[in-house]
Amino acid sequence: MHPEALAPRGRGLRGRLATAALDALAVLAPVACSGCGLADRAVCDDCRRALVAHPTRVSRPGLARCDAPPVWAALQYAGPVAAVVGAFKDGGRTDAAPVLARALHAAVVRALADAPSGRAIEVCTIPSTARAFRERGYRPVELLLRRSGIRSAPVLRLARDRADQAGLGVEARRANAEGALVAPRSLDDRRFLVVDDVLTTGSTLAEAMRALTAAGAETVALAVLAETPLRGSSGTGDSWQTFRDNAVSGDYGGRTGVVDPPSRAG
Numbered sequence: 001m002h003p004e005a006l007a008p009r010g011r012g013l014r015g016r017l018a019t020a021a022l023d024a025l026a027v028l029a030p031v032a033c034s035g036c037g038l039a040d041r042a043v044c045d046d047c048r049r050a051l052v053a054h055p056t057r058v059s060r061p062g063l064a065r066c067d068a069p070p071v072w073a074a075l076q077y078a079g080p081v082a083a084v085v086g087a088f089k090d091g092g093r094t095d096a097a098p099v100l101a102r103a104l105h106a107a108v109v110r111a112l113a114d115a116p117s118g119r120a121i122e123v124c125t126i127p128s129t130a131r132a133f134r135e136r137g138y139r140p141v142e143l144l145l146r147r148s149g150i151r152s153a154p155v156l157r158l159a160r161d162r163a164d165q166a167g168l169g170v171e172a173r174r175a176n177a178e179g180a181l182v183a184p185r186s187l188d189d190r191r192f193l194v195v196d197d198v199l200t201t202g203s204t205l206a207e208a209m210r211a212l213t214a215a216g217a218e219t220v221a222l223a224v225l226a227e228t229p230l231r232g233s234s235g236t237g238d239s240w241q242t243f244r245d246n247a248v249s250g251d252y253g254g255r256t257g258v259v260d261p262p263s264r265a266g
């Protein structure tokens with residue numbers, strides 16, 4: 001583009017036309033960073049750096065109680081990460097998908113590498129409520145997985161439309177999640193990696209595990225885009241713990257059955 005095309009207002013007809021063109025473009029493509037609001041691309045360079053995955057092994061008491069595998073979380077749900085994830089999930093900012101997909105992919109790869117060897121591992125996600133899908137027009141986690149070339153098996157269904165988990169405490173979440181999912185078909189001898197977007201208390205993943213186990217499957221790995229530290233847990237007794245493991249960058253993007261997605265063995 002000729003430099004003059006970017007000239008500010010007051011540069012004659014040509015300048016005014018250029019400004020009009022840029023305004024029109026701004027309507028078509030968002031120009032504010034979904035993390036910090038800076039006039040920039042979908043995600044500005046600073047926020048992009050904050051969204052580089054550092055897959056971390058985390059746990060929650062509710063998951064430990066049901067012998068769950070560790071959860072691999074790509075990011076910490078705070079600051080620009082929370083803003084971008086929130087804008088992507090509930091603000092229609094699907095233009096942030098490429099950055100988030102890269103982060104989720106790293107957690108999935110790490111979780112698969114950590115899983116016990118054996119039969120093929122399939123990926124499954126938590127189904128969205130019909131209402132959430134109507135409002136968004138897309139399924140956030142499915143969209144991110146698809147972008148990374150990961151296929152997921154639609155094996156879980158909502159047994160009933162549960163209330164949104166956001167804003168609920170630990171106990172309320174557990175009660176809300178219990179019995180919420182069902183695997184309508186037998187999943188005998190199949191192994192799964194369950195993927196979700198944001199880990200809070202872990203009740204959603206625990207419920208997914210329960211539904212998979214009830215259908216005869218085994219949950220061998222868990223991965224989330226971001227984990228949010230729980231507050232308000234009194235003292236150290238039953239409070240959640242976070243285990244850090246930073247020795248992970250080596251296999252970022254590796255071909256661990258992810259790019260060539262795991263498929264059913266039999």
Ligand SMILES: [Zn+2]
Pocket residue numbers: 033034035036037038043044045046047048080
């Ligand atoms: Zn930004």
